[in-house]
Amino acid sequence: MRTPSTQRRALLALAAALIAAPAAAQTEWPTKPIRMIVPAPGGGGTADTIARILAQELEKPLGQRVVVENRGGANGNIGAAEAARAAPDGYTFLYSWAGTLATNISLYRSLPFHPQRDFEPIVFIGTVPNILVVNKDLPIRTLKEFEEYARKNPGAINFGSTGNGSSMHLAAEMFKARTNTDMTHVPYQSPATATNDLIAGRIQAMFQLVVGIQGQVRGDLVRPIAVLAEARAPQLPDVPTTAEQGMPGLVFGTWFGLLAPKGTPAPIIARMNREMNAILADEGARARLIQAGLAVGGGTPEQFAALLDSEIRSHAELVRAAGVRID
Structure with a gap:
């Protein structure tokens, strides 16, 4: 027969196990392949090339395959919408860029996703400048x-x-x-x-x-x-x-970032941010990205969120000036 002291120890052990279970499950992430949705066709374009370099590099620290899934169409809206609908479990991420995330919200009369409401920013990856x-x-x-x-x-x-x-x-x-x-x-x-x-x-x-x-x-x-x-x-x-x-304010390019569906656990966001920043700072990976045309970025999720907010506002002004809308 159990004494009160042994019962208390058993209850404490059970409570500790229950508390530790979510943490243990979290530290085990990822336990299966991860998909990175790229809302553009495959075939070696700038966005696709950079995404595949990042996916290859991510496989090393995560210990799982990172599968690039190309979902082109509607200026990136189709792929972004699919990512927004995905379960926020750390196994689907969106790799996208300024056009889809900053321009489309003003360019289209309605979008099947919202770049701020439906996603958790992870990291600003970098830019590819335009040239006249x-x-x-x-x-x-x-x-x-x-x-x-x-x-x-x-x-x-x-x-x-x-x-x-x-x-x-x-x-x-x-x-x-x-x-x-x-x-x-x-x-x-x-x-x-x-x-x-x-x-x-x-x-x-x-x-x-x-x-x-x-x-x-x-x-x-x-x-x-x-x-x-x-x-x-x-x-x-x-x-x-x-x-x-003589035109210091005339700066423009397309930028890239990594995001997760809204509600993805904060520890996963933090881990992905840490691994991505390590990749962007790694000499070998950085050389590959620069060769692909990227001015390499990095930083915190909060910095990327601030950039996204600023870019949405500035792109809205350019869309209004251009006088273009898509139904």
Whole structure:
């Protein structure tokens, strides 16, 4: 027969076990493969390439496969909505970017998700800057000359982009607003088609992504004018920035971040933030990401949340200035 003291010890042991069980379960995470939803088609694009590098690096400290799932469509809305609906159990994450997370909330009349309400920010991954490039027949070699040409020939410069609200479109709209000039937007389905038309002279300019146009710049197929960043791009170190050419406020690019469905346990968010920051600081991983075109970021979930809030507001102003909406 149990004495009161043995009963009390048994109850204390049971209570300790019950308290420890959730903690133990938490420390065991992850126990199965993790999926990283990328709301864009696969095939080696900038976003997909960076996501796959991160997934490969994450497998090392987590001890589980990290599977990249491409869910393209509707400017990223389809994949983001799927991630928002996923169970907040630490086995689904969203890797996305400025267009889907900051632009679409103003660009679309309704969204199947809300970037702040439906997600927990984890970490800011980094940016890929835009670069102004022109057709080689255009008599322009500097940012000032481009501004003067646009002012003297309103509407004559046709600039290509990958669609309304894309970084290429909004970068041009920012330039127009800052310089009070007018250019004609020509949206394309793919950056490759737009780039080919730029080389052929069917359009005169693009605010392309550095990583997407670096080969054509090195091959002397297009003329680079300015990188829209605070520092020169390591991929094209000879191309001056907008700041160097007298327009320090003309900075634009697409940024990337990692998020989890709202309600994902805080210890998992903290662990993922810690592992991602370690990857972004690792010399080998960092070199791979830079080679893919990324200006590497990092930081806390709170810093990423503040960035997201600021970007949503600034992109709303650009969308209003562009006068574009998608039903």
